[in-house]
Amino acid sequence: MKKRKTVSQWILGTLLFAGLTGCGQENSTVIKVGATVGPHAQVVEAVAREAEKQGLKVEVVEFSDYITPNGALADGSLDINSYQHQPFLQNYNSNNGSKLVSIGESILMRMGIYSNKYASLADLPDNAQVAIPNDPTNGGRGLLLLEDAKLITLKPGVGFKASIEDVVDNPKNLKFIEVEAAQLPRSLDDVDVATITMNYVMSAGLDPKKQGIYLEPKDAPLAVMVIATREADKNNPAYQKFVDIYQSQPIRDYLQQTFNGTIEPAF
Numbered sequence: 473m474k475k476r477k478t479v480s481q482w483i484l485g486t487l488l489f490a491g492l493t494g495c496g497q498e499n500s501t502v503i504k505v506g507a508t509v510g511p512h513a514q515v516v517e518a519v520a521r522e523a524e525k526q527g528l529k530v531e532v533v534e535f536s537d538y539i540t541p542n543g544a545l546a547d548g549s550l551d552i553n554s555y556q557h558q559p560f561l562q563n564y565n566s567n568n569g570s571k572l573v574s575i576g577e578s579i580l581m582r583m584g585i586y587s588n589k590y591a592s593l594a595d596l597p598d599n600a601q602v603a604i605p606n607d608p609t610n611g612g613r614g615l616l617l618l619e620d621a622k623l624i625t626l627k628p629g630v631g632f633k634a635s636i637e638d639v640v641d642n643p644k645n646l647k648f649i650e651v652e653a654a655q656l657p658r659s660l661d662d663v664d665v666a667t668i669t670m671n672y673v674m675s676a677g678l679d680p681k682k683q684g685i686y687l688e689p690k691d692a693p694l695a696v697m698v699i700a701t702r703e704a705d706k707n708n709p710a711y712q713k714f715v716d717i718y719q720s721q722p723i724r725d726y727l728q729q730t731f732n733g734t735i736e737p738a739f
Contacts (some may be wrong), residue, residue, distance in 0.1 A: 478578055481624065487635060488497065488650070489729075490542075492541065501529065501530045501710065502530070502692060503523075503528065503530050503531070503534065503551045503552060503710055503711065503714055504530050504531050504533055504549070504550045504551050504552075504695050505519075505520070505530055505531070505532055505550065505553065505554060505709075505714070506533045506534075506535055506541040506544055506545065506550040506552070506553035506554070506661050507532060507533070507534060507535070507541070507554050507555050508534070508535050508537075508541065508555040509535065509536050509577070510600030510671065510674075510675075511581075511605075511671070511674060511731070512531045512554055512555040512578075512579075512697070513532060513534045513598075514687060514730070515554075515578070515579060515632055515718075515726070515727065516530075516532050516629050517532050518553055518726045518730075519714070519717055519718045519723055520532055522717050522720065522722050522723060523714060523717050524715075526630050526713075526717060528710065528713055528714065528717070529544070530600055530714065531549060535555075537566075538556065539553070539554075540569070540586070541555055542561070542564045542572060542700075543555070543568075544569075544594060544700070545572055545700060545701065545702065546568065546570040546572060547610070547700075548574045551699075551701065551705070551708075551711065552575075552699060552700065552701050552711055552714060553699075554578050554697070554698075554699045554700070554718075555692060555697065556697065556698065556700070557693060557694050557695070557696055557697055558574055558628065558696065558698055559632070559694060559719040560574075560705070561574060561597060561698060561700055569652070571702060572700050572701070572702060572703070573700060573701065573702070573703045573705040573706050574698035574699065574700055575698075575699055575700065575701055575706050575711060575712070575715055575739050576698065576715035576718065576719060576739070577695045577696055577699070577738035578699050578700055578718060578738055578739070579697050579698055579699060579720075579727065579735050579737060579738055580670075580690060580692070580695050580696060580697070580735065580736040580737070580738045581669065581670040581671065581695060581735065582666060582669070582670055582688040582692065582695040582731045582736075583610075583613055583614065583617055583668065583669045583670065583687075583688050583692075583694070583695065584633075584665055584666065584670070584684040584685075584686060584687040584688065585618070585621060585665050585666070585667055585675065585684070585686040586657075586660060586666055586667075586668050586673070586678060586680075586683045586684050587660065587665040587666075587683060587685050588660040588661055589664055590665065591685065592665065592685055593621055593623065593685055593701060594724065596623070596644065596664060597644070597664070598644045598645055598695065599645050599646070599647060600644060600646055600647065600664035600665065601646075601647045601649055601658045601662075601663040601664050601665075602618065602647065602648050602649065602650045602663065602664065602665050602666070602667070603648075603650075603651045603663045603665070603666035603667070604618075604648055604649070604666070604667050605650070605651065605652070605653040605656065605667065605669070606650035606652055607652075608633065608634060608635075608651070608670060609638065610634065610653055611634075611635065611650065611676050611710065612630070612631070612632040612633050612634040613632055613667075613669075613692060613694055613702065614667030615634040615635070615636070615638070615639070615667075616631070616632065616634060617686070617688055617711035618646075619669050620688070620689065621670075623642075623644060623646060624639050624642050624643075624646065625639070625642075626638045626639060626640065627640055629657055632694070634651075638685060649663060651666070653668075653669060653672060654675075655674075656668045656672060656673055657670070657672055657673070657678055658676070660683070661714045662677075665685070669736045670698060670734060670735065673685070673734060674731075674734050676691045677723070679734055680733055680734055690736075696739060697736075699714070699715055700720060708718055717738075718739075719737075719739040723737070724737050724739075
């Protein structure tokens with residue numbers, strides 16, 4: 473009897489230890505989330521703090537470029553990344569044969585038409601000087617924004633590859649000046665308006681509510697940032713929980729309190 477009791481105790485202790493070890497392994501699982509330095513990483517840090525309250529451990533890995541985070545996600549160094557819009561993700565997949573997918577929307581980074589001289593588009597005079605980014609993607613994006621604002625008309629179907637040569641109707645005879653994207657905020661004292669992406673609006677300390685006279689629609693493809701993972705892991709419960717926490721009210725409140733309208737929730 474005494475021997476049986478000892479064996480039973482040993483079995484119970486082994487099972488209990490195994491159970492505790494299993495729980496420890498589950499709780500110690502860390503989701504590695506990549507984000508570019510700046511607002512993307514800042515928001516993911518806030519999500520990580522909220523996730524910890526809910527028993528989910530998140531490690532934020534910061535990057536200083538736009539290509540490496542997708543490479544790290546594709547090779548398994550990351551579990552998730554959060555820094556890009558859907559067209560960029562699709563382009564990366566096409567160029568690299570990867571299978572990365574969006575599992576949720578994160579924040580809005582809207583391009584806008586900004587001015588230090590005029591309070592509305594209606595005030596914009598004929599022959600106004602308009603600065604747009606000189607890189608192909610954001611230059612086309614700026615022209616599409618001007619078309620959306622009904623200032624110009626572009627050739628049908630040009631999309632984000634639009635260039636100044638694709639402008640087919642220009643009622644105000646706007647004069648386009650191509651400027652390096654990072655220098656656009658500084659150009660506002662020299663031009664009438666400029667089309668500026670939100671990251672440079674933030675770094676320059678511009679105020680969208682005061683200097684922004686027209687913003688991209690909230691459903692503009694390049695304005696909506698996404699949370700991405702590998703296609704094979706898109707239904708991972710921990711990853712889905714991360715998305716749920718990202719899209720929760722505490723993070724919505726954090727965005728409002730921290731960015732005051734420059735960055736908005738896409739959810």
